[in-house]
Amino acid sequence: MLETLGTAVLLVGCGAKKTQESKKDSQPKSEKVHKKQASSSSSSSSSLASSTAKEESKDVNESGIDDTGFKKTPFPSQMQGTWYGWDKYSNAIKTVTFADNKWITGGTEPQTLFAYDGSARTASDQAAFNDPSSQQMDANKQNKWAAFAKMSFDKSPISQNGQAVEIVNLRGWYQSAGDGSYYYITTVNINGQPTQVLTEASGAGIWVNMHYYHSKTLAESQKDAGIETDVNQDEDYSDGEDSDDSEDYDDSEDYDDEDTGEEQNNYQDNEDYDEESDEY
Numbered sequence: 001m002l003e004t005l006g007t008a009v010l011l012v013g014c015g016a017k018k019t020q021e022s023k024k025d026s027q028p029k030s031e032k033v034h035k036k037q038a039s040s041s042s043s044s045s046s047s048l049a050s051s052t053a054k055e056e057s058k059d060v061n062e063s064g065i066d067d068t069g070f071k072k073t074p075f076p077s078q079m080q081g082t083w084y085g086w087d088k089y090s091n092a093i094k095t096v097t098f099a100d101n102k103w104i105t106g107g108t109e110p111q112t113l114f115a116y117d118g119s120a121r122t123a124s125d126q127a128a129f130n131d132p133s134s135q136q137m138d139a140n141k142q143n144k145w146a147a148f149a150k151m152s153f154d155k156s157p158i159s160q161n162g163q164a165v166e167i168v169n170l171r172g173w174y175q176s177a178g179d180g181s182y183y184y185i186t187t188v189n190i191n192g193q194p195t196q197v198l199t200e201a202s203g204a205g206i207w208v209n210m211h212y213y214h215s216k217t218l219a220e221s222q223k224d225a226g227i228e229t230d231v232n233q234d235e236d237y238s239d240g241e242d243s244d245d246s247e248d249y250d251d252s253e254d255y256d257d258e259d260t261g262e263e264q265n266n267y268q269d270n271e272d273y274d275e276e277s278d279e280y
Helices: 002-060 123-130 139-144 216-221
Strands: 081-087 092-099 102-105 111-117 145-153 165-172 181-190 193-202 207-213
Touching: 081 193, 081 216, 092 207, 092 216, 111 139, 139 145, 207 216
Parallel strands: 111 145
Antiparallel strands: 081 092, 081 207, 092 102, 102 111, 145 165, 165 181, 181 193, 193 207
């Protein structure tokens, strides 16, 4: 009986040893599986991060054109968003939207352009700008980009409570003649409330084209109104007292923004607009 019991214990001991060895043998396999899973997970994360980076890079330059060597220029924060104006020529509401560096004009011929600093160009692009007859202009930039410049202007009547007004000038990317489009914001009193008004202007004298507001209702109600900062092409702003402010607007004035030092090409200005001068 004792011999039988001893044999049984011995067998149990051997069985336990085999089980432990079996566990030891299976443990490295389990570790390998975990390592494989970790490696696979790391690879997936890396792939996802790379894909996200590519998407972010794509979002940064929505124009779809390689802008290496150029300077994307967002519009001023107070201009951002959609504005509504009354176009007296089409007798309808017209919109203009500034979104980051996008300039989106509505109306009968809607267009989206991307603003880049007109003074920051690659050598080849600068050569094409300087002498378009001998250099190949980039058709994509010509059709999709606008040359951005900004200046502070305090020449009467464009001023706000005696302070300079910030004016954005936009021209075609290769525009070398004409003055392009101007946009600036002033605050006026409408129905007893201080209200921001976006003025669109053009020409050598920054002549007013139309006004934009934050709502369609205001655009419709103010469609025949003018504001004190308007410069109308057919009016004389000489007051005979201040020689600095009494000079006529002409091409000899530096309206091209000293930051650019050059004119751009390919966005035609609309100099024939005349805004009525009714006061609010």
